[in-house]
Amino acid sequence: xTVLNWLRRRGKHPDGARDAERAALAERVxxxxxxxxxxxxYRKRLAPxxxxxxxxxxxVVAGLPPASVxxxxxxxxDPYIHAFFGTAQDVMPVFSRSPDLRDYFSNAASPAEAYCxxxxxxxxxxxxxxxxxxxxxxxxxxQTTVSFTDHRVSICAATEAALRDEIAGRMLDQFALQxxxxxxxGTSRRDRIEREQALLTTRLHLLEKQGVxxxxxxxxxxxxxxxxxARLREQVxxxxxxxxxxxxxxxxxxxxxxxxxxxxxxxxxxxxxxxSFSVEREAVRLSPMNxxxxxxxxxxxxxxxxxxxxxxxxxxxxxxxxxVCVARAGMLSPMQLLDEAARML
Numbered sequence: 001x002t003v004l005n006w007l008r009r010r011g012k013h014p015d016g017a018r019d020a021e022r023a024a025l026a027e028r029v030x031x032x033x034x035x036x037x038x039x040x041x042y043r044k045r046l047a048p049x050x051x052x053x054x055x056x057x058x059x060v061v062a063g064l065p066p067a068s069v070x071x072x073x074x075x076x077x078d079p080y081i082h083a084f085f086g087t088a089q090d091v092m093p094v095f096s097r098s099p100d101l102r103d104y105f106s107n108a109a110s111p112a113e114a115y116c117x118x119x120x121x122x123x124x125x126x127x128x129x130x131x132x133x134x135x136x137x138x139x140x141x142x143q144t145t146v147s148f149t150d151h152r153v154s155i156c157a158a159t160e161a162a163l164r165d166e167i168a169g170r171m172l173d174q175f176a177l178q179x180x181x182x183x184x185x186g187t188s189r190r191d192r193i194e195r196e197q198a199l200l201t202t203r204l205h206l207l208e209k210q211g212v213x214x215x216x217x218x219x220x221x222x223x224x225x226x227x228x229x230a231r232l233r234e235q236v237x238x239x240x241x242x243x244x245x246x247x248x249x250x251x252x253x254x255x256x257x258x259x260x261x262x263x264x265x266x267x268x269x270x271x272x273x274x275x276s277f278s279v280e281r282e283a284v285r286l287s288p289m290n291x292x293x294x295x296x297x298x299x300x301x302x303x304x305x306x307x308x309x310x311x312x313x314x315x316x317x318x319x320x321x322x323x324v325c326v327a328r329a330g331m332l333s334p335m336q337l338l339d340e341a342a343r344m345l
Contacts, residue, residue, distance in 0.1 A: 022043070025050060028169065029053075033179060033266065037259075045263065046263075053172070056273040057273070066160070066323070068081050069081075069325045073088075075087070083302070089340075095330075098116075101153050111158045111328075115159060115162070115163040115325050117153070117217050118322050118324045119217070119320070120149065120152075121150040121320070123146070124146055126143070127143050127144075143291050144291070145289070146291075153324075154218070154219045160323065170214055174277055175266065176213075182265040182269065278310045279309050281307055287299065308321075
């Protein structure tokens with residue numbers, strides 16, 4: 001059962017079914033730090049914290065605006081696509097250059113359209129412009145303009161519901177990553193613990209580079225290239241083996257120490273889910289030129305709900321994002337992308 005199905009259907013099943021669903025959710029959040037599973041009764045100890053985290057995940061995912069249809073044709077009609085891209089011709093090159101989206105559509109069995117996450121950098125600039133105040137045209141009026149850059153497309157799904165489910169799963173992964181970061185960032189005088197922390201830090205960086213967690217959703221950096229994925233998986237496996245050997249070498253006390261610390265950190269992160277990362281909703285009214293207008297302004301403009309995710313880390317990450325739907329038929333061919341690049345020179 002998918003994560004969102006579990007979240008949607010809570011309270012609609014007998015106790016036995018609910019217990020199985022809770023167990024599946026606990027397994028999801030411990031997938032990236034499996035040593036937690038060595039602690040007796042870990043599911044019971046996770047349960048209260050998971051209840052807090054699941055409410056947060058449900059609220060965030062349910063609050064995301066509906067997906068916009070991204071195409072050159074919808075630039076004039078969809079206020080989000082109009083705001084995110086400077087011209088209609090800027091829309092499809094962004095999606096057509098996405099390795100994730102191209103891989104998704106390369107499968108002949110994939111649907112004719114894909115739902116994905118568009119991550120962007122939001123920039124604000126204060127300027128002096130011209131504005132109509134009543135019947136008087138005034139100059140040098142302070143204005144704020146908004147623009148969006150560094151467009152990146154990640155995680156694709158066949159339906160909007162499936163995409164929201166994937167985002168929910170990535171949010172749960174982010175809790176595990178945050179717990180790893182807290183354990184790895186701890187201090188100890190013992191050489192064994194110091195080595196353990198170094199291995200955990202390495203594991204955290206490898207997982208983030210693979211695109212695990214919310215950084216992968218938001219399109220931070222270039223991510224792993226196709227030829228690099230296998231190497232990263234091998235490095236993660238080697239890191240996991242080194243952690244296992246380190247625990248075994250530490251004896252019974254060593255095996256008890258690391259799992260307990262990871263469980264404690266995971267419980268703490270789940271209990272304070274909003275501190276692990278936040279998704280902020282900003283209501284803004286934009287003119288056709290992306291000038292911020294006063295609420296309720298009578299001039300031409302559109303009311304938008306902009307979503308910005310903030311992920312702690314080193315460095316911290318803040319990205320505006322939106323759900324979008326892209327048609328396979330609208331994707332540009334490699335030759336068209338070359339022509340587009342030449343046009344931009």
